[in-house]
Amino acid sequence: MAGILSSALNASANPKQRNEVTVSKFDCLNKKTALILFAVAEAVLGEGFLLKAPKFIETVDDFLNYQRPAQREQFLLALLIAETTFGLTIGGTFKSFSHLSIAERRKILEKLRSSKQQLRRNIYAAFVNVSASTYYSSDLTWPELGYAGVSVDHPEILNQPPPIPWRTNDPRPIEP
Amino acid sequence: MAGTIVEGRQVSENRTLTPDFCIIGSGAAGGVCALKLSEAGFDVVVLEEGPNIPKEKGPAPGQERKMLNEREVEMYKLLYQEGATRLSKNGGVKVLQGRCLGGGTAVNWSACLPPRLETLDEWQKRGLPFTRQNLEPYLREVVNYLPVVRNDKYNTSAQKFMLGCARHDIPHENLPNNTNKCRECGSCGVGCPYDRKMSGFVKWLPDAVALGATIYTDTKVDRLISSNDRISEVQAHFIDAKTRPTKRKLVVKPTKGVLLAAGAIGTPSILLRSDLNLDKRVGRYTHIHPVTITLGKYPENTFPAYGVPDNMWTPKFSTGPTGFLIETGSFYPVFSASATLQHGDELHRIMRDYYQTGAISYAHHTTGFDDKEKYGTVELDENGDPQLDYTIPKANLKPMQESLVMMTRIHLAAGATSVYIMRNPPLEVKPGDTFDEIRNINFLESQRASIFTVHVMGGCQMNKDDKRRCVNNDFTFKGKKNLWVVDASIFPTALGANPQVTIYSLALWASREICEQHQKPFKFNHQQGGELPWPGF
Numbered sequence: 001m002a003g004i005l006s007s008a009l010n011a012s013a014n015p016k017q018r019n020e021v022t023v024s025k026f027d028c029l030n031k032k033t034a035l036i037l038f039a040v041a042e043a044v045l046g047e048g049f050l051l052k053a054p055k056f057i058e059t060v061d062d063f064l065n066y067q068r069p070a071q072r073e074q075f076l077l078a079l080l081i082a083e084t085t086f087g088l089t090i091g092g093t094f095k096s097f098s099h100l101s102i103a104e105r106r107k108i109l110e111k112l113r114s115s116k117q118q119l120r121r122n123i124y125a126a127f128v129n130v131s132a133s134t135y136y137s138s139d140l141t142w143p144e145l146g147y148a149g150v151s152v153d154h155p156e157i158l159n160q161p162p163p164i165p166w167r168t169n170d171p172r173p174i175e176p
Numbered sequence: 177m178a179g180t181i182v183e184g185r186q187v188s189e190n191r192t193l194t195p196d197f198c199i200i201g202s203g204a205a206g207g208v209c210a211l212k213l214s215e216a217g218f219d220v221v222v223l224e225e226g227p228n229i230p231k232e233k234g235p236a237p238g239q240e241r242k243m244l245n246e247r248e249v250e251m252y253k254l255l256y257q258e259g260a261t262r263l264s265k266n267g268g269v270k271v272l273q274g275r276c277l278g279g280g281t282a283v284n285w286s287a288c289l290p291p292r293l294e295t296l297d298e299w300q301k302r303g304l305p306f307t308r309q310n311l312e313p314y315l316r317e318v319v320n321y322l323p324v325v326r327n328d329k330y331n332t333s334a335q336k337f338m339l340g341c342a343r344h345d346i347p348h349e350n351l352p353n354n355t356n357k358c359r360e361c362g363s364c365g366v367g368c369p370y371d372r373k374m375s376g377f378v379k380w381l382p383d384a385v386a387l388g389a390t391i392y393t394d395t396k397v398d399r400l401i402s403s404n405d406r407i408s409e410v411q412a413h414f415i416d417a418k419t420r421p422t423k424r425k426l427v428v429k430p431t432k433g434v435l436l437a438a439g440a441i442g443t444p445s446i447l448l449r450s451d452l453n454l455d456k457r458v459g460r461y462t463h464i465h466p467v468t469i470t471l472g473k474y475p476e477n478t479f480p481a482y483g484v485p486d487n488m489w490t491p492k493f494s495t496g497p498t499g500f501l502i503e504t505g506s507f508y509p510v511f512s513a514s515a516t517l518q519h520g521d522e523l524h525r526i527m528r529d530y531y532q533t534g535a536i537s538y539a540h541h542t543t544g545f546d547d548k549e550k551y552g553t554v555e556l557d558e559n560g561d562p563q564l565d566y567t568i569p570k571a572n573l574k575p576m577q578e579s580l581v582m583m584t585r586i587h588l589a590a591g592a593t594s595v596y597i598m599r600n601p602p603l604e605v606k607p608g609d610t611f612d613e614i615r616n617i618n619f620l621e622s623q624r625a626s627i628f629t630v631h632v633m634g635g636c637q638m639n640k641d642d643k644r645r646c647v648n649n650d651f652t653f654k655g656k657k658n659l660w661v662v663d664a665s666i667f668p669t670a671l672g673a674n675p676q677v678t679i680y681s682l683a684l685w686a687s688r689e690i691c692e693q694h695q696k697p698f699k700f701n702h703q704q705g706g707e708l709p710w711p712g713f
Binding site: 027045065069070113114121124126127133136137142152153155 | 234245247248249259261262263361362363420477479481508510513514515516519524563600624
């Protein structure tokens, strides 16, 4: 059922072309869903997010391989539903999700987040979880978090004194 | 003669095997049974859906597993079910489960608690044979073999928790770990690259292989074939690095039997695919420990990714049918971002504020004690893959709110300038605020807050009640003489404690039953030592 719906929505979707989306070979996404994913991620993360997460589209596409096929299908369907259903009518003309400004897309995200419908809240959670986790998996975002990276790349991390000294014998805290 | 590990992705032809026993799953239960049955002289084949984690030196000093690079997204894909994106059917609970050599033992935070005594009492009422006294040699074997140790090096999250608890006069204790000379990299949850966590692929499984066991990784079990009251065949297929079928099949025709150790979602799903549903009992009454999380923001940098993740807890709130265990942990950028339920500038602000100066505490909530409650059900989706239908039980709503209140109080007492609750939208509580908004969080509806679980139990339970029983007290599956269920799916309720040690102990017990049924020796090899490391047990 989801497959038939996806095919129909994919045929009718006409996402905004973006020069930033240069990927041409996909495992799970296609050109249209990649463009919608970009529009979603731009709404969640802000303009220019690819500067710090240049492999964003490829990372999500690869990650989808590991999902349960039915859940993967639901995520792709959610992208297509967002594009074909969640637009706004502006000046009498319907603009689909990816053709809206970032501010307008964020208004839609806000409505999804607070919806009484479980499905819409789940779509919000899926969009922000995928976008935020993929973005913050990029090394380029780590300095602003103060994250020094992983120990196999930076063994010196393990030799740094911890912010509060370990107490090897008495586990009870010492009141400062 | 030593056995071997065969990577299914490399197998280029269909294969048929005829061992004594076929064990499905290489996690906590599968590893124990593989070792003990090999030790008894049986020819054992273990089938693991996830990849091999070979022992191979990496570029970092002391790195014993090159494949384990601590990078979250890569490790989630490699080590977790569904890339760590497994969700309950309604989308409301994130279910984190291992899917690799060693299963959950490869990705857990090394926490080693014994079974909760009142849970054992409840299980006895339901006809299970386990008591505090008769479990002791099994627990002792686990404690000495791994070993289970007291690690007194506390990360910042633990230190803040200890301080906050002390100021509220809340008792708190060391939580023992199965680590050995831990390097405190903080990466237990994405696989220890240094072999300092005594996971299945460091201890049980290589010891089993040394005694002749063969392990097939990248091998997904399709179904069991029955012949009257016995299982005659296990049908499986190999999968590639991206979990896609390779088109090569494996058939195992064990001469003595099959052990199901695929975990409390995997085991029921294999039974359901095999039409062994016992009048629809299989998969029902599946339990989790729903987890609530708080992040405190402190005036100084906290380096929350590093240090021992899970070695401090309070037992104060852990009693009763809906009690909760508050523990401390580590957290990492992707894990944090995936739970934030926020977008735009606020998302980045929360990440900046709560990452570099954050400390985490979280609570595992006990469930499963109310016979009138439905709890969870493992089902098959349209592709035959498992999904967990689960809604938070009403009885847990207030405890989940109160665990957040208590953790918030502890953070604030320890000096946090604010506490972040993963509500939708995010909630920040500051000193002097009331806790009314926390007490209004509706966990019963999906995505009103981020809820995780890392412990799944039940679904194929041991029980004296015929309407619920799937597994007999000797661990045999009802109606099948040569099929044993040896993992946490036999639990009739949630455990109310981190289940690793209990699963090991019950798998030892099951191994003894199987050895005795086949007139083979079962022996304890590690009974030395005095007190167990849990003062309250």
